[in-house]
Amino acid sequence: METQNNFKRTSELIIKFLKKELSVQEEKEFQQWLNASPENTALVESFRNTTHVQKEINYLSAVDINQGWADVSKQIAVKPTKTLAWSKILRYSAAAILIVSVGFGVYTFNAKIKSGNNETAAVHDIMPGSKKAVLQLADGSVIDLSDANLSLVGKNGKPTMWAKKGVLAFNPEENRNNRKGYNLLKTPRAGEYKMILPDGTKVWLNAVSSLRFPTSFNKSERRVELTGEAYFEVAHNKDMPFKVAFNKTEVEVLGTHFNISTFSGKSKTTLIEGSVKVTEGGKPQLLKPGEEAVVNNGAVNIHKTDTYKSIAWKEGAFYFKEDLMTDIMNQLFRWYDVEIIYKGNPDTKRYSGNIRRQATLNQALEMLNAVSGTKFSLEGRTVTVDFNK
Structure with a gap:
């Protein structure tokens, strides 16, 4: 089973691969990991094939991998369990580094894998404010x-x-x-x-x-x-x-x-x-x-x-620090022009994080789901927040 350090290293390699910054030695290391499993190849291709990536790939130049991992490690305890596959954890760890470091949800995490082939899902989304x-x-x-x-x-x-x-x-x-x-x-x-x-x-x-x-x-x-x-x-x-x-x-x-x-x-x-x-x-x-x-x-x-x-909003960011999920959703309500519906009793847990306001709504919700485990669904301009576990 992958350790947290291995998740960090693999995430670094994925990001450097997407930025075309792999050294000769890192290229060998990355290819070795890539060839180890078809699932690894599908994971990387799911990032590469996401529809938003090509438009937003320039943001990757701002990634500070070490700082990103330090920030993410404070929010996400990477503890593999029987119910959370290592590939999903890796997806969130790599993606979370991108979101926290770049401050922008570059990836929508909506790829579907069927019969060993990657298929990017066409998902309804809402663009940020302007x-x-x-x-x-x-x-x-x-x-x-x-x-x-x-x-x-x-x-x-x-x-x-x-x-x-x-x-x-x-x-x-x-x-x-x-x-x-x-x-x-x-x-x-x-x-x-x-x-x-x-x-x-x-x-x-x-x-x-x-x-x-x-x-x-x-x-x-x-x-x-x-x-x-x-x-x-x-x-x-x-x-x-x-x-x-x-x-x-x-x-x-x-x-x-x-x-x-x-x-x-x-x-x-x-x-x-x-x-x-x-x-x-x-x-x-x-x-x-x-x-x-x-x-x-x-x-x-x-x-x-x-x-x-x-003042984070003025600087172009959602900045949460020990905030309730309902407080976070109130910010999304105003910025994405959506209605919010709650199922179950809102939890009293508090969350911290940083997401760019240029992220699409699905990107913001995916990050919140990765950090909190809360389920979100989007239909039209209505977001349902499901607190029922």
Whole structure:
């Protein structure tokens, strides 16, 4: 029976083979393993023949095999049993290295083996979210920004705003004297968008979120209203504090980097850099870098946190750290625009991992299944999570 070290070594060889990086000695070692069993050949071909591989093979250049295995070893205890064939374990170990190291589910693991021949299954899948948003202007007009490259020109012939490659920006000179009013940027399910406000503040808006902001800031403050989740890099201006209002909470800053999430009935403000003041119920509290303020039913709890967990979405990743499966599925619900149905009682186990948001839904579900053993099925745009063992 294969040992964990052998699984690691074989996984390394498979990855290097796919990347065409085998040395002469490794080539001999790989061929010896390959010729040892038809099942080995079928396993490798199942990776090579996956429909997504050729489009995404360039991502393999970023693989750090040693780090990938170190990460995977923490999550998956490779213990062969009578009910888990070594080939399946090897498939998950090699694939998990790819997913964790590259941060992208390169393989869909959907190959079927019949009569000794490999057959790739045609499986219904859902692509990840993309740059999608709708901008509602103060005059009531609506602009679909999805994949849009556009520019709006003012009366003097100069652009007042433009959108390009998923970024919306405003010309501060042309917006300074606009008549008062509010714009609203909204992202749907499976959508995200970046915006640069007239003062230079950068905002990344996550899926199912919105930001209401004035056509021009007044001379005393810069105030916006948030629903959902957004990451802010606020342009410094000591004379004009930047304020974010959400639920019954307000965050005030002069210039800093922070994330705010208002999903699930409670809000989280995570400070990356600088300082912010969180006011709830008229009571202000200061946050330091690396701290998070959780507001739930009017109560504020401030604690140290892993800041990357809060901003991973902005960096293009799902980053789970001691999360319940239901919390993980809530993220997939928003990013893939699917409905979630649960069978049985959701378990209380907590899971950690890292998957790129560019992965297809099936790729994400396969990885979660490999780590947790939870069964998933996809029909249309509905994911059924089966906790019945």
